[in-house]
Every structure is written in structure tokens, then in C-alpha cells.
Amino acid sequence: MALDEYQKRDFKIIGTRQPRPDGIDKVTGRALYGADITAPGMLYAAMLRAPHAHANIKSIDTSRAEAMSEVKAVVTAADFVQGLGDDTQDVIDACIARDKVLYDGHGVVAIAATSRAAARRALKLIQVEYEVLPHAVEIDDALAAGAPVIQAGRRGNKVPKGYNDNCTNWCEFGHGDLDAGFAKADKIISRSFRTAATHQGYIEPHACLASMGPDGQGDLWCCTQGQYFVRTLCAEIIGMEESRLRVTSSEIGGGFGGKTTVFIEPIALMLSKKAGRPVKMTMSRDEVFKATGPTVSSVTDVRIGMTRDGRITAGEAFLRYQGGAFPCLTIFPGAQSAFAVYDLSAVRTRAVNVMTNRPRQAAYRAPGAPMAIYAVESVVDELCQEFGLDPLEVRLLNAASKGTKSSYGPTFDDIGLLATLKAAKAHPHYTAPLGPNQGRGLSCGFWFNFxxxxxxxxxxxxxxxxxxxxxxxxxxxxxxxxxxxxxxxxxxxxxxxxxxxxxxxxxxxxxxxxxxxxxxxxxxxxxxxxxxxxxxxxxxxxxxxxxxxxxxxxxxxxxxxxxxxxxxxxxxxxxxxxxxxxxxxxxxxxxxxxxxEGAGVSFGVHLCDLEVDPETGFTTILRYTVFQDAGRAIHPDFVEGQMQGGAAQGIGWALNEEYIYGKDGRLQNAGFLDYRIPVASDLPKIDTVILEIPNPGHPYGVRGVGETSIVPPLAAISNAVSRTIGVRMQELPMSPPKILAAIKSAGN
Amino acid sequence: MVKVSIWGSLRSATDGMAEVEVKAKNFREVLEALKRDYPGLGPEIDRGVSLAIDGVIIRESWFTPVQADSEVILMPYMQGG
CATH class of the missing domain: 3.30.365.10 (Aldehyde oxidase/xanthine dehydrogenase, molybdopterin binding domain)
Incomplete structure (x- = not known):
């Protein structure tokens, strides 16, 4: 089906840099975020959260809390309808535990009281008896024989024999004859890569105000990426018709995919319903880290064959993702996108999702793609080193283009990968000299868009x-x-x-x-x-x-x-x-x-120069350039902002960010002091080059630009570090101790 | 008849075939035909799938036409962040 929305024309306003309408409000504090909404007679909610990674709930005694005059409502999982569809049941089960807690910080009891202080005092009066169970927070542990089963009965029917009951989803993609492809290779490299779970790091914690009336009509104000989806979820969970719940979205202090579901909204609505008064619920930063969705963590095995002149003959990957204590579909885009930037005659990806005792993952910009492409692009870079080939020329030689049968099935129409690669090759960044202990890395990236x-x-x-x-x-x-x-x-x-x-x-x-x-x-x-x-x-x-x-x-x-x-x-x-x-x-x-429909896929190429301190293993990003096809940049400032923002988050993912769990399965770094996202002083000016290959599915040629930019940084930075220290890095984040250990292990 | 490519982990429902033929002239008819002819695909289709039709990913639009020579790929339902 040919898309014919696009018509070439001269623009007067498109492509200019107009002032944003929310700018003054945001810098003066006039903008209303989720926590800024109030109502007369409002109550304050607080959530008692589990101190265990995995435990049966033997009993809950809320009587002493309910005896407090300030406490107006108490909610447990027993207040919610059970037997919802799997997807919706998982949403509410992730908010508040049913029979057992599934991760450190899992909600158990919610209180609404006349003040925050009273709500917090009431939490201390609640008695919960737990039976602590063995836990598994790492992929390997959850996959191991004899691993504790996180949720019984969730094993996927497509999961092959030999995988345990924590494996909920399985997928395979690809085409061609792998054996024949690998037989043509002059060199085959197999590696295994790991990425840590990272949080979207939005600055605004989740917050909402819920107000349920005695007539069964309700209002909800919240910070979200989708008020309609919030309405659908909450109406089903609370058991009301959608038209009787109005949801109003506030200004949003970052989302990046993490606010595409609910974590507190149904709880606040139920508290309001029981109390008959509006209820305000806000998360602390600690709660955001512990009880909202980071991205998946991953282990990916990659095997790629290449001829000595740089032609990739075959590629395969096996992805293991964990998305917390629930089934998770992020393996699908991961497996589909792993090799999407290449024109391959033989390719196969397989992927399995495994449950762990971690919070339910949420989407994070191009969910599933960054970690998969990181692994593939790392091996391609190593093969380039092996043969002494220019990594950008090798990408140009193998790049997907119009007519390529993509690794996930469809044949590409007009796409912008070759154009971005050529722009990178022509850019002065690519040939700029490097100093001692400095290196350059590049990576391609891809996202579907819709x-x-x-x-x-x-x-x-x-x-x-x-x-x-x-x-x-x-x-x-x-x-x-x-x-x-x-x-x-x-x-x-x-x-x-x-x-x-x-x-x-x-x-x-x-x-x-x-x-x-x-x-x-x-x-x-x-x-x-x-x-x-x-x-x-x-x-x-x-x-x-x-x-x-x-x-x-x-x-x-x-x-x-x-x-x-x-x-x-x-x-x-x-x-x-x-x-x-x-x-x-x-x-x-x-x-x-x-x-x-017809959003048009998006490609990007990132170049990164960095310096590694051989004494400390500390990495300084020196120069960073993003090349991306925007189809048509409506407002170049914001397109550049998306490209820079994705790169900044990817730099954090590559170098510092990770969920760290103790042996007890509890999260050790639930705050920005210990969970290290990049700040301005950590980053160079991120240069951007916008390419405009019009999308035939949009009247002005627009392609989405918000996600592709987080895909390439992981491999671009890892490739640069690996080339700098002479050791192939295989795990993210590449924090200084890990780089130092790699340097020492190689005797450098 | 329209040829539909089936992703790897669903081929157990198509007797191992990577490509099947169904009688259909639009998105909806492709999915209905797949469910009818290969009942094992039903649960996956009911949970939500996409079709890539001649390179364009279609998530839901029932009446998107398919031609006999269209490239039709069954895909997971796409979600993003």
C-alpha cells in the first residue's frame, strides 16, 4: 500500500523556531504539575511498602491505624475487583500486592488521612506479618534450575522446553540460512553483553488528585503521558464506566515512557471512593525508584560473521530480558530491532522474558531496542577492528536501504539510514584528531515509530x-x-x-x-x-x-x-x-x-569522542554528534532537543546508571545521589545534524524523533571506550571501577 | 490469495510454515482468515498484533486493503515509550 499523504511545498512557518507557549509558565512556577492540584477537604495518601523482595503476606492488621481520628480510609488489594484481564490485573497487582509481595517497595496498604503527617503516623501502626521467600533479582538467578517461582501459572505457552516457570514470553524472528551465511564469513565473533535496568529519570515524581463523588462520578488530575489510557485502566480497575471518570493531565515533568501506565491513580481513586473526599497522592523519589517501572535489564548473546572486506554474512542474537515480577513484551521490539539497521541475507533473533523480584518495567524510549542494538553494534565494531576496516564504511556497505528485507520481516521503502551515515562521514567530527587516552565510537540506531x-x-x-x-x-x-x-x-x-x-x-x-x-x-x-x-x-x-x-x-x-x-x-x-x-x-x-498509520521508521547515527583516565577509569565525553532523519523538522529546536535528550540519557545509561540490589534483594540506590544520571557538567554540547527525508505518510513529511536518539549511545560509547583502552567492554554501565578492572585485566 | 509471513515463535501454529496463504482483501480479513485456518494463532491475534503491508506497519485499521501481490508480515502489536 503506497502512502501518498506527503506533498512537496514551500513552508512559511514550518522549520522556524517559534517561542514555546509554556516557557514563561514553567520558569516562573505558574505551570501546574501533578502535585500542584488541590481541592477543598482534600485528604493525603500514603502507602505502606514491603521491606522484602519476595514474601507471602500472612496477615494485615490495620485496626490501630483505622482507630486514628485523622484516618479516613484504608485500602488493600482486597478492595479491588479481582479476575480482571491479565494485562489490567497485572497493572493493579503491581500497584498493591495481593497475596504476596513481589519486589522491595511493593505497595501493601494505602491510607488517606487529614494530613501527610497523620498518614505517615498511621502507616507505622499497621501490622503486616510476612513469610519471607527466596528471591531472584538477576536474570541468571531467575533462569536457573530451582529458582524461586515469582508468579506461578505465568509461564508462556511459546516458551521452549528447558526453561523454567519464570519464563513468560518467547519470540523468534529472522530469515535466511544462518549456516550458509556463517560459512561465507572470514571471521565470526561471539560475545555476550549485559545492560543494567535504568530508570527514565523524570524529575517530576508521580502525583495525582482523585475525587470520587457519592453519585459514582469521578475526577482525576494526574501527571501522565496519556489521560485516556489512565481513564480506561482506572475505570476497569475501579469498576466504573469510562464516561463517569474524567481524567485531566497536568503539565508533565518528564515521562520518556515511564508515565504510560498507572502506579498510584487507582489507589487514590479507591481511597477517595471509600472516604468520600478528594485524595491527593504523591510519590517520594525513593518510591519512584522502588515502585515505578525502570526499563528492562538484559543479557544478550550475539554472533556475527563478516568477510574481510566488511560484508556481514550472517547474524544471530539471543536476548534474555527481565521486566520485573510480571510478563513483559519488551523482548519483541528488542528481537525485532537488534539487526534492523543492516541488510542481511541470514539473520535470526530469539528472546525470552524472565520474571524477577523487581518492579514491573515500564516503557523507556524505544523500549527494548537500545540494549539489543548495543550488543550487535559492539560486535560489528570489533569485527571492523579485527579486519582494520573503517567502521563507518562498513556500516555504509551493510546498511539497510530501500528494498532491504528487514531483519523483522517487512521490506523497507524509502528510509534515511544511508543519508545519515553519509552525513556522519562528511562531518568534520569524523576526521577530527584524537589525543592520548582518547577514542571514537559510532553506532547506528533504529526505531519503528507509530x-x-x-x-x-x-x-x-x-x-x-x-x-x-x-x-x-x-x-x-x-x-x-x-x-x-x-x-x-x-x-x-x-x-x-x-x-x-x-x-x-x-x-x-x-x-x-x-x-x-x-x-x-x-x-x-x-x-x-x-x-x-x-x-x-x-x-x-x-x-x-x-x-x-x-x-x-x-x-x-x-x-x-x-x-x-x-x-x-x-x-x-x-x-x-x-x-x-x-x-x-x-x-x-x-x-x-x-x-x-504509516508513521515511518526512523534511523540515527551517533559519533562519540571520549577520554578515559587510565588511573581511575573515569570517562569524560569530549564530543558528541547526533545525525537523525526527522522527515521534516517542524520546530528544529525541539527536534534537536529530542536528539540531545536521547543522547544525554544514553550517556547516563552507558556510563553510570544502574539499579543496584543487595543480597537481600532490596534496592540499594533509590535516589539521585546514588543513582547517577548525567548533569550538565558531565556532558559536552551535543551537536545535532537533522536530515529531512520526507515520510510519505504525513502531509508535511514528519517522522517521529523522540525515541531513536536513545538507541545508539550505548554502543557508540562502549565502542569508544573499548577502542581507547584496548579491551572490548561487554557490560553497562561502564562505571569507573569496571573500566579500571578491564584495563588491569588486559595488563594495559 | 494473500501470502502472510509468520514470525518464528508462531510457526508451531502453522505446522512450521514461515509463510501461509489466506483469502483476504483487507487487514481484518487477513486476521480472521488466519484465526480460522490456523486456530493456534487465535490467542496471539486476540491479544493484539500488527500487520506490515508492503512495508507499512498497520496496527489496527481493519479496512486497510491488501492485494494478492502485497507483502504481508504478521508482527507483534507495536508499543513505544
């Missing part, structure tokens, strides 16, 4: 200004981009358009803000909503001029007569048409509802 269900409403106000209502929280500058697309299409100045984010009862459904979908899908819907409004404005002008509506065209924000019988009327501006609209038929608006 569109999804989207509704947009565009109103032409009587004064000629424009209001756009969309339904996705603004996590990356989407309001400005959407306003720009509306202004471009209507032919009005950018500052005449204001875009707001609707609550769930004010606009049709919108999928979660994920898959790098918003600028693509909401942009597409906005453009079509504007076109619908233009059509109506042309009809109004035709009526005023008493000519056929087909004789009216829209140019530069004006209705104009066109055609032989249209007459010689003066063009009518949008403002004039808007002002006259009460007289010509009433308010003018445009709508568009779509399940947007």
Missing part, C-alpha cells in the same frame, strides 16, 4: 484567532509544533494560534503519548482539521459572494474567488470570515479523527 488513535478539534474564534484542542500531554514541545502546523495550513501568523491539551471528556480518544507519535499523528490530524475549517470558510465566503463554493480557493489566509464565473470579489481574510460567522451560519470549526 501513529495511533487521534482526535483534534480546531476552532475559528470570532476575533480571527485559532484554538486547537488536542489530547496528548505536551512532553516534548508538541503544543508549539501543533500550533505551527495549524498556522501554516490556515495561513495565519503563529501567534494567532493557541493549542491546549484536553481532558478525557472534552475530546475524542487519543492514544498514549508514545511511539514518537504526537508530532506525526496529532500533526496530521491538526492539518486535516484545519483543512476542514478552510472548507467551511470557503463555503461561507461563497455564500457572501453568492457564487458557487467550488469557485472559492484558500490562499495565504484568505478566501479568494477563482475560476471563470467567480467574479472579481476582494479576497476575504480568515478574520473577516470569522467575524461574520454569526451571520453566515454560526461558529466555524474543523475536526479530524483518525487511527494514523
Amino acid at each position: 501513529g495511533g488513535n487521534t482526535s483534534v478539534s480546531l476552532n475559528v474564534n470570532f476575533d480571527g484567532t485559532i484554538g486547537v484542542t488536542e489530547g496528548n500531554p505536551d512532553i516534548g514541545g508538541s503544543r508549539v509544533s501543533i500550533s505551527m502546523m495549524a498556522a501554516e495550513e490556515l495561513g495565519v501568523p503563529y501567534d494567532k494560534v493557541r493549542t491546549i491539551v484536553a481532558d478525557t471528556n472534552s475530546l475524542g480518544h487519543n492514544d498514549v503519548t508514545d511511539g514518537s507519535r504526537v508530532t506525526f499523528a496529532v500533526g496530521l490530524a491538526t492539518i486535516k482539521a484545519a483543512r476542514a475549517a478552510i472548507g467551511e470558510m470557503c463555503r461561507r465566503a461563497a455564500r457572501v459572494w453568492d457564487i458557487d463554493e467550488d469557485a472559492v480557493i484558500w490562499e495565504d489566509g484568505h478566501a479568494k474567488p477563482a475560476g471563470p464565473n467567480a467574479g472579481s470579489h476582494q479576497p476575504m481574510s480568515l478574520a473577516e470570515i470569522a467575524r461574520q460567522s454569526p451571520n453566515t451560519g454560526g461558529p466555524i470549526s474543523g475536526h479530524h479523527e483518525v487511527n494514523a
Whole structure:
């Protein structure tokens, strides 16, 4: 099916750098985040969390807490409907433990009280008797024979024999004859790689205000990446119809995939329902680390064959991911994307998900792809070293392009990988000299992108200004981009358009803000909503001029007569048409509802220069450049911001970030002091090169840019470190002790 | 008839075949035909799958047309972050 949405045109507003509408609010504190919402008579919630990695709950005694006059509601898992579908049941089970706790920090009892202090005092009065069970927090431990079973009955029916009951999901992808492919290789390298679980590291902890009325109607305000999905989940969990729950998203202080599900919202709603008063619930940073979803950790075995002139003849990988104490589908995009940047005649990936005593994973930018591609790109780099080949030339030789049968099945149409590689090759960064103890690494990256269900409403106000209502929280500058697309299409100045984010009862459904979908899908819907409004404005002008509506065209924000019988009327501006609209038929608006398909895959290439201190193993990133295909950069600042942000998070993932568990299975570093994300002083200026290979599935050619940028940094940095110290690094994060140990093990 | 590629771990439901043929002219009919002809695929399809049709990943749109010569790949339902 050919996509034909894109039409080449000259833009006036697209591609410019307009001021963001939320900037002043955010720097002055006027913006309202999840924790800023209050209501009269509000109660404060607190959660008692388990101090064990794995334990049966023998009994819960809340009587002393309930005896406190300040305590207005107590909630346990027994308050929730059981027997929901597996996916939804897992969501609420991850929020509050049923029969046993599955990870350190798992919620057990929630309290709503008249003050935070009273709620905390009440928690101390709750008696929970546990039967501590053996635990497994590492992949190897959970896969081992005799490992404790995290949840019985969850073994996947596709999991092959020989894997234990913790294995919930299995997948295989690929094509071609591996044996024949490897037989053509001059060198085959097999390696095993490990990545740690990392947190999305959003600065704003989860927060919400829930208010359930005695009539069974409810309101929920929360920080989320998808208010509609929150409504769907919470309505099912609480047992109410969706229309009776209105969810309003706040400003969001970062999400990166971690706010695509719920962790506290159903608890707050149930507390409110029981107390009959609004309930505010916020997480501490400690709770965010312990009881929300980091990404998966991974062990990946990779085997790749290459000829001495750099042609990859075959590749295979076996991925083991753990996504916490629940089934997890992140292995699928991991296995699909591992070799996606290469044109291979023989490729196979297999993957298994194993449950562990860790919190339920949540999506994190391009979920599953960074760790898989890290492993593949590391071995490709080592093969380049083996043959003395330029790693960028080898990528150019093997890059997927139009007509390539991808490693996950479909044949690629027009894609931007070759263009990004050529841009990297031509960039002065690639040939800049390096000093002692310095090295350069590169990696390609890939992400699928998608569109999804989207509704947009565009109103032409009587004064000629424009209001756009969309339904996705603004996590990356989407309001400005959407306003720009509306202004471009209507032919009005950018500052005449204001875009707001609707609550769930004010606009049709919108999928979660994920898959790098918003600028693509909401942009597409906005453009079509504007076109619908233009059509109506042309009809109004035709009526005023008493000519056929087909004789009216829209140019530069004006209705104009066109055609032989249209007459010689003066063009009518949008403002004039808007002002006259009460007289010509009433308010003018445009709508568009779509399940947007055809998002277009995205590729990127990262170059990294760094220096390793041989005395300490400390790594300093010296120079970093991101090359990425954006299809069309609506607002270059925000595209660059996505590219830089992904690179920054990837640098943290590669060098420092990890969940560290003690022998007791408890998380040891639940705070930013011990969980080390990069700060500004850790990073160089991250340079960006935006390529624009239009996506035929979008009227302006847009591709999603939010996720691909976190994929290449892991391998780019690991390759640079490996080349610098002369040892192939196989584990992330490459914290100084690990690098120092690698240097010493090699006798360097 | 439309040829549909089946990813590796689902081939146990298609007697090991990597590619099957079904009678269908759109997304919905492909999935209905797969469930009818290969009941073992039913649970996976009901949980949610995508189809890549001539290189374009379609997640849900029932009436997306497929032609007899279309490249149709059964894929997991795509989710992101």
C-alpha cells in the first residue's frame, strides 16, 4: 500500500523556531504539575511498602491505624475487583500486592488521612506479618534450575522446553540460512553483553488528585503521558464506566515512557471512593525508584560473521530480558530491532522474558531496542577492528536501504539510514584528531515509530484567532509544533494560534503519548482539521459572494474567488470570515479523527569522542554528534532537543546508571545521589545534524524523533571506550571501577 | 490469495510454515482468515498484533486493503515509550 499523504511545498512557518507557549509558565512556577492540584477537604495518601523482595503476606492488621481520628480510609488489594484481564490485573497487582509481595517497595496498604503527617503516623501502626521467600533479582538467578517461582501459572505457552516457570514470553524472528551465511564469513565473533535496568529519570515524581463523588462520578488530575489510557485502566480497575471518570493531565515533568501506565491513580481513586473526599497522592523519589517501572535489564548473546572486506554474512542474537515480577513484551521490539539497521541475507533473533523480584518495567524510549542494538553494534565494531576496516564504511556497505528485507520481516521503502551515515562521514567530527587516552565510537540506531488513535478539534474564534484542542500531554514541545502546523495550513501568523491539551471528556480518544507519535499523528490530524475549517470558510465566503463554493480557493489566509464565473470579489481574510460567522451560519470549526498509520521508521547515527583516565577509569565525553532523519523538522529546536535528550540519557545509561540490589534483594540506590544520571557538567554540547527525508505518510513529511536518539549511545560509547583502552567492554554501565578492572585485566 | 509471513515463535501454529496463504482483501480479513485456518494463532491475534503491508506497519485499521501481490508480515502489536 503506497502512502501518498506527503506533498512537496514551500513552508512559511514550518522549520522556524517559534517561542514555546509554556516557557514563561514553567520558569516562573505558574505551570501546574501533578502535585500542584488541590481541592477543598482534600485528604493525603500514603502507602505502606514491603521491606522484602519476595514474601507471602500472612496477615494485615490495620485496626490501630483505622482507630486514628485523622484516618479516613484504608485500602488493600482486597478492595479491588479481582479476575480482571491479565494485562489490567497485572497493572493493579503491581500497584498493591495481593497475596504476596513481589519486589522491595511493593505497595501493601494505602491510607488517606487529614494530613501527610497523620498518614505517615498511621502507616507505622499497621501490622503486616510476612513469610519471607527466596528471591531472584538477576536474570541468571531467575533462569536457573530451582529458582524461586515469582508468579506461578505465568509461564508462556511459546516458551521452549528447558526453561523454567519464570519464563513468560518467547519470540523468534529472522530469515535466511544462518549456516550458509556463517560459512561465507572470514571471521565470526561471539560475545555476550549485559545492560543494567535504568530508570527514565523524570524529575517530576508521580502525583495525582482523585475525587470520587457519592453519585459514582469521578475526577482525576494526574501527571501522565496519556489521560485516556489512565481513564480506561482506572475505570476497569475501579469498576466504573469510562464516561463517569474524567481524567485531566497536568503539565508533565518528564515521562520518556515511564508515565504510560498507572502506579498510584487507582489507589487514590479507591481511597477517595471509600472516604468520600478528594485524595491527593504523591510519590517520594525513593518510591519512584522502588515502585515505578525502570526499563528492562538484559543479557544478550550475539554472533556475527563478516568477510574481510566488511560484508556481514550472517547474524544471530539471543536476548534474555527481565521486566520485573510480571510478563513483559519488551523482548519483541528488542528481537525485532537488534539487526534492523543492516541488510542481511541470514539473520535470526530469539528472546525470552524472565520474571524477577523487581518492579514491573515500564516503557523507556524505544523500549527494548537500545540494549539489543548495543550488543550487535559492539560486535560489528570489533569485527571492523579485527579486519582494520573503517567502521563507518562498513556500516555504509551493510546498511539497510530501500528494498532491504528487514531483519523483522517487512521490506523497507524509502528510509534515511544511508543519508545519515553519509552525513556522519562528511562531518568534520569524523576526521577530527584524537589525543592520548582518547577514542571514537559510532553506532547506528533504529526505531519503528507509530501513529495511533487521534482526535483534534480546531476552532475559528470570532476575533480571527485559532484554538486547537488536542489530547496528548505536551512532553516534548508538541503544543508549539501543533500550533505551527495549524498556522501554516490556515495561513495565519503563529501567534494567532493557541493549542491546549484536553481532558478525557472534552475530546475524542487519543492514544498514549508514545511511539514518537504526537508530532506525526496529532500533526496530521491538526492539518486535516484545519483543512476542514478552510472548507467551511470557503463555503461561507461563497455564500457572501453568492457564487458557487467550488469557485472559492484558500490562499495565504484568505478566501479568494477563482475560476471563470467567480467574479472579481476582494479576497476575504480568515478574520473577516470569522467575524461574520454569526451571520453566515454560526461558529466555524474543523475536526479530524483518525487511527494514523504509516508513521515511518526512523534511523540515527551517533559519533562519540571520549577520554578515559587510565588511573581511575573515569570517562569524560569530549564530543558528541547526533545525525537523525526527522522527515521534516517542524520546530528544529525541539527536534534537536529530542536528539540531545536521547543522547544525554544514553550517556547516563552507558556510563553510570544502574539499579543496584543487595543480597537481600532490596534496592540499594533509590535516589539521585546514588543513582547517577548525567548533569550538565558531565556532558559536552551535543551537536545535532537533522536530515529531512520526507515520510510519505504525513502531509508535511514528519517522522517521529523522540525515541531513536536513545538507541545508539550505548554502543557508540562502549565502542569508544573499548577502542581507547584496548579491551572490548561487554557490560553497562561502564562505571569507573569496571573500566579500571578491564584495563588491569588486559595488563594495559 | 494473500501470502502472510509468520514470525518464528508462531510457526508451531502453522505446522512450521514461515509463510501461509489466506483469502483476504483487507487487514481484518487477513486476521480472521488466519484465526480460522490456523486456530493456534487465535490467542496471539486476540491479544493484539500488527500487520506490515508492503512495508507499512498497520496496527489496527481493519479496512486497510491488501492485494494478492502485497507483502504481508504478521508482527507483534507495536508499543513505544
